[in-house]
Amino acid sequence: MEFQGMKIVLGDGMKVDVIDGPMTIRTDQPVSVGGEGSAPSPYQLFLASLAACAGFYVKRYCQTRGISEEGIALTQEMLAGDDGRLGTIRIAIQLPPGFPEEHKAAVRRAAEHCAVKKTIANPPAFDIVLE
Structure with a gap:
């Protein structure tokens, strides 16, 4: 199994940065x-x-089928x-008037494919070690 790693840098105050390849994700409390x-807290980033992710899958569904994304909104x-x-996370997809009826159920199913959601549903093992 290939290891995918990130570097964590403890900053000033309550700040913690995560370096993932060329990107730095900043957090604060x-x-x-x-x-x-x-900056967002780690928990805010988790929820975001x-x-x-759900928004990406809805967007990709529409783009690959030539359906306009204009007027589509998601709320969580x-x-x-x-x-x-935390007991329930509810994501609502608001589709604009005139959105093709035959694609409505499929857009919902597309959001279900979110990799973050799948990871939460089937959580990985956690191994915190001292080196």
Whole structure:
């Protein structure tokens, strides 16, 4: 199995950067917990990655079929479970008037193919080690 790695750099205050090849993903914590609020928190990025992934699959479905993406919008809601933790993530796809009826169900199915969602549904093993 090929290892895919990222480098984590601890910055000033509550900032942590993740270097993934040529990209640097910056994170910070909200002011309410001691950060500066200068970047999304890791948890915000986690939730945003799910929404962006679903959006990508909807976009790709439309693009590969020559369907206009104009007027398509997605929203994501996070609902707490009985224990107060994240219980349900609901992604709603709003399609514009005139969107081809024969493609509506398939657009929903396309969003289901999101790789982030699939990873959450079948979580990997975690191995945190000291070196």
